[in-house]
Amino acid sequence: MTDTVDKTPAPSVPPEQIKAIPVRHYGRWVSGVVVVALVVLIGIAFSNAKINYSVIPDYLFDQGIVAGAWTTLYISVLAMVLGVVLGVILAVMRLSSNPVTSTVSWFYIWFFRGTPVLVQLLLWYNIALVFPILNLGFYKDEMNQVMTPVLTALLGLGLNEAAYMSEIVRAGIQSVDEGQTEASHALGMTQGQTLRRVILPQAMRVIIPPTGNEFINMLKTSSLAYAVQLPELIKKATDISSTSLAVVEMYFVACIWYLFLTTIFSIVQYYIERRYARGSSRNLPPTPLQRLRKNLARWGSFRRPEVAR
Template sequence: MTDTVDKVPASALPPEQIKAIPVRHYGRWVAAVVVVAILVLIGIAFSNANINYDVIPDYLTADTILSGAWATLYISVLSMALGLVLGVVLAVMRMSSNPVTSTVSWFYIWFFRGTPVLVQLLLWYNIALVFPVLNLGFYKDEMNQVMTPFLTALLGLGLNEAAYMAEIVRAGIQSVDEGQTEASHALGMTRGQTLRRVVLPQAMRVIVPPSGNEFINMLKTSSLVYTVQFTELIKAAQDISSTSLAVVEMYFVASIWYLLLTSIFSIGQYYLERRYARGSTRNLPPTPLQRLKANVRLFASFRRPEAVR
């Protein structure tokens, strides 16, 4: 019996079990310790700072702050709508075979993307120095009466945003295969019908993500309109701080409102992107609620090892 076992070839024996030694990532532990130490130091610094944190919750719902937050949201939505509509027109003009319209569109985009939005706001605010009277033939009035802080903010933000939206829309239109346009023309559709019914719906999955980022950026850029005396969130916070002397506290209040608004629209942007991704991906990305449920189930499986066996 012993001779039989000894005569078994070595290739027939089962291989020895590999002893896997996990790689130790000491750099990760060091980086984690450094980051935690920095966060602790920042927390200690702010806890010892001369800041009255107790008044921040009281000012969060103050009437002046609420009206300023509403004005920020209102001017951002209107400016983004103006920029989107004008951006689509500029994108079509830029892609046109007409050299006049394409050149005008290129020059518009070049000028408004090349100059700071703050400078544009100040130019609109002081345009009465150049044109004291607005005379359109059917309408005539003093420019100071026409160019209100609201109209100044709308034109300054909306016209600037149109230059960026034009490039976003143009990139989305060019992402659609030319065969789609050729097939639409073969079916008898005009250029306008092809653009509305075929090209733009497919281009939306490319247009929506950067457009959402632009709107979130618009919410923050709208803080510049306080320079033209439009009472938005920053202007409202400064008005309160000038009387209460709680300067830093009011900037904390404004920051909290900006974070709240951007977070809400970031969630909306995610679901909008998910909707337009239905035709391009087989498996849609999970929603935040689905991710939370998956993490809860994963945590529960770690707590109950016997359930995995």
């Protein structure tokens, strides 16, 4: 008699369910407690300090403070425009095959990046000691009359900014593939047309972020113009503090205005960066406004009652 082999498959035994145990991060809790404790201690210290906080709202929109903030804004914009225009020229000169223009551009960048902005402002402010008379042939006047605090701040801040902007623009130009230049020349474009129509538009995605940072930094660096008697925000705050004796309080007022200006332009920079990053292959995250509209739409659909059919 032949034995019959049972070919019925054995019942499959389900594997034991794996239970994931999260790793405990004790260091996070310790660092969090330490940071919170430091913040509380700083808050207690400032609350017990001899600062009259009720004075700050009174001077926040003072006529002199608002005028100083406006001066800070427009001198920063003018100096930044000068720095960007001159920086593009210096960057093109630096990349030129002409050794004379390349050397002059390098020397300019080396000098203005290597000396403090305050020293440059003071040199322009006291330039009448070296050149008492400004004689351009078609225009002649005393240098003290020509070199006003506004012009001093514009030259000191703008020429210094041009040295940094030239390096930013040069990095942006070099980020564009050389094949773009060769293709433009093959289409019959000149060097200037290639730079304006092909190279710079593509380099903007690299140039815009550091340029925005430079402008925000310019808003704060403009406070150094206080040394050349420009009536900007710090100068106005100091003048008011000398009569009201609220020295620290007026500096708090200036800090609030600087934070307001830098926040506004940080938001503008964010949207400009998104504008020039649209051609990149990566997917851009939604903006805060887009997320807000999405959440409001989701909340509205959740609260909307269903209509009976």
